[in-house]
Amino acid sequence: MPNIPTIRLLLVDDHPVLRAGLANVLNYEPGITVVAEADDGASAIALWRRLRPDVMLLDLSMAGMDGIETLERLRAEFPDARVLMLTSSEAPEDVRHALKAGAGGYVTKNVRRAELVAAIREVCAGARVIGESVARQLAAGEESGAVSRRELEVLGLVRQGFTNADIGRLLGISERTAKAHVGALLCKLQAADRAEAVARGFERGLLKV
Amino acid sequence: MPNIPTIRLLLVDDHPVLRAGLANVLNYEPGITVVAEADDGASAIALWRRLRPDVMLLDLSMAGMDGIETLERLRAEFPDARVLMLTSSEAPEDVRHALKAGAGGYVTKNVRRAELVAAIREVCAGARVIGESVARQLAAGEESGAVSRRELEVLGLVRQGFTNADIGRLLGISERTAKAHVGALLCKLQAADRAEAVARGFERGLLKV
DNA sequence: GGGTCTATTGGCCGATCGGACAATAGCGCG
DNA sequence: CGCGCTATTGTCCGATCGGCCAATAGACCC
Numbered sequence: 029m030p031n032i033p034t035i036r037l038l039l040v041d042d043h044p045v046l047r048a049g050l051a052n053v054l055n056y057e058p059g060i061t062v063v064a065e066a067d068d069g070a071s072a073i074a075l076w077r078r079l080r081p082d083v084m085l086l087d088l089s090m091a092g093m094d095g096i097e098t099l100e101r102l103r104a105e106f107p108d109a110r111v112l113m114l115t116s117s118e119a120p121e122d123v124r125h126a127l128k129a130g131a132g133g134y135v136t137k138n139v140r141r142a143e144l145v146a147a148i149r150e151v152c153a154g155a156r157v158i159g160e161s162v163a164r165q166l167a168a169g170e171e172s173g174a175v176s177r178r179e180l181e182v183l184g185l186v187r188q189g190f191t192n193a194d195i196g197r198l199l200g201i202s203e204r205t206a207k208a209h210v211g212a213l214l215c216k217l218q219a220a221d222r223a224e225a226v227a228r229g230f231e232r233g234l235l236k237v
Numbered sequence: 238m239p240n241i242p243t244i245r246l247l248l249v250d251d252h253p254v255l256r257a258g259l260a261n262v263l264n265y266e267p268g269i270t271v272v273a274e275a276d277d278g279a280s281a282i283a284l285w286r287r288l289r290p291d292v293m294l295l296d297l298s299m300a301g302m303d304g305i306e307t308l309e310r311l312r313a314e315f316p317d318a319r320v321l322m323l324t325s326s327e328a329p330e331d332v333r334h335a336l337k338a339g340a341g342g343y344v345t346k347n348v349r350r351a352e353l354v355a356a357i358r359e360v361c362a363g364a365r366v367i368g369e370s371v372a373r374q375l376a377a378g379e380e381s382g383a384v385s386r387r388e389l390e391v392l393g394l395v396r397q398g399f400t401n402a403d404i405g406r407l408l409g410i411s412e413r414t415a416k417a418h419v420g421a422l423l424c425k426l427q428a429a430d431r432a433e434a435v436a437r438g439f440e441r442g443l444l445k446v
Numbered sequence: 447g448g449g450t451c452t453a454t455t456g457g458c459c460g461a462t463c464g465g466a467c468a469a470t471a472g473c474g475c476g
Numbered sequence: 477c478g479c480g481c482t483a484t485t486g487t488c489c490g491a492t493c494g495g496c497c498a499a500t501a502g503a504c505c506c
Contacts, residue, residue, distance in 0.1 A: 044350060045349075046254075049258010049260075049262055050255075052258055141253060179482095191461085191462065204484085208484075210463090220397075221431070221463080223396065230444075237439055401492075401494095402492085416493080417455080429494095
């Protein structure tokens with residue numbers, strides 16, 4: 029076994045209890061050191077600048093700047109930064125966004141310790157790791173067509189109770205076009221009506237509470 | 238200072254990492270001992286039977302039996318059981334359900350360590366504790382009328398894309414009555430149509446992803 | 447005992463929806 | 477340079493929705 033350098037890890041999560049616990053668990057792991065903790069995106073990036081750790085363990089849901097935004101900004105400044113997302117959400121959209129934003133890996137918080145440690149090491153080595161339960165969800169989502177940006181915009185308005193005519197006015201298009209987008213949504217989300225479309229939107233993570 | 242007996246605590250959460258960390262943190266706290274951990278409701282209750290701890294720290298969202306159901310079953314068997322809910326959700330409905338099911342307290346996972354420990358002690362002492370951020374959410378929800386059981390049932394069907402006629406058939410009532418329930422939902426949730434009602438349902442925690 | 451709330455039902459009607467038909471323009475990919 | 481996808485718009489139509497009127501019965505609280 030060659031002498032593997034210790035992995036220096038930056039822990040970012042807005043749950044103090046989880047953070048403390050996690051730091052403790054990880055520091056026990058030989059070859060991993062938690063060099064700092066942050067509870068929001070801004071301080072996470074500031075700490076990265078200062079400490080240049082090997083990897084960031086990043087939560088998706090945080091107050092202020094969320095996980096994705098943090099990830100994007102970090103990668104804009106440090107394109108080689110390795111980041112492992114550690115989150116509660118298995119929503120396909122969240123996973124897709126995270127990976128597109130440059131995440132090196134994505135695991136949910138119910139992973140076992142060994143898996144988490146393995147994932148951290150793999151991400152540091154430059155690999156792409158995705159938790160298996162996450163991967164399953166992702167595969168399920170891929171089956172039916174992807175929702176386009178415009179459709180997502182329309183879904184957001186449907187959610188707010190706007191009629192097709194309203195949506196047309198708000199987006200500067202005809203009612204008929206709005207109708208077409210809603211129709212596409214119903215099809216892609218396999219919904220019978222707009223109410224079910226909204227429900228599916230939440231289920232898939234297209235819409236957030 | 239009189240000799241206060243050590244609080245024996247049962248930790249229930251389906252996130253192994255959080256559990257390990259939390260156990261560590263709490264065991265550090267003088268006067269608190271984590272006597273066991275469980276990752277689902279059934280084993281939580283079994284452990285309670287065997288160990289008779291002083292308090293349970295219980296997560297809301299778990300695979301299989303969820304937190305509320307676990308709480309209900311536990312309280313049915315041990316009406317005096319002290320349970321502190323520790324969860325990510327601030328949804329008023331979740332809080333209401335938990336308190337109605339006999340929870341002694343309700344705090345979110347982003348509490349600081351000191352607050353958590355204080356909450357544990359208070360619950361053990363028989364008090365009702367509610368995190369302040371939680372309390373705020375709860376107060377906001379109280380403003381508009383409460384949704385009845387029947388209406389909630391209807392909302393669940395609306396979510397699935399059923400028409401009023403469908404709902405009537407499914408519930409063994411007339412279409413007109415289903416319509417009345419939907420109308421009541423629109424009013425209470427301040428929604429313009431069923432799509433918005435579904436959205437509000439998710440926002441309020443009436444509906445789960 | 448009276449008031450409040452929920453669940454139930456009826457009819458009427460204009461507004462809205464969702465499906466089916468069909469068509470044009472722009473964009474990225476190979 | 478076609479091929480496919482997205483965005484756009486149109487018309488017609490039956491189904492559905494949501495608001496309006498009003499009414500009865502049971503449960504629960506003060």
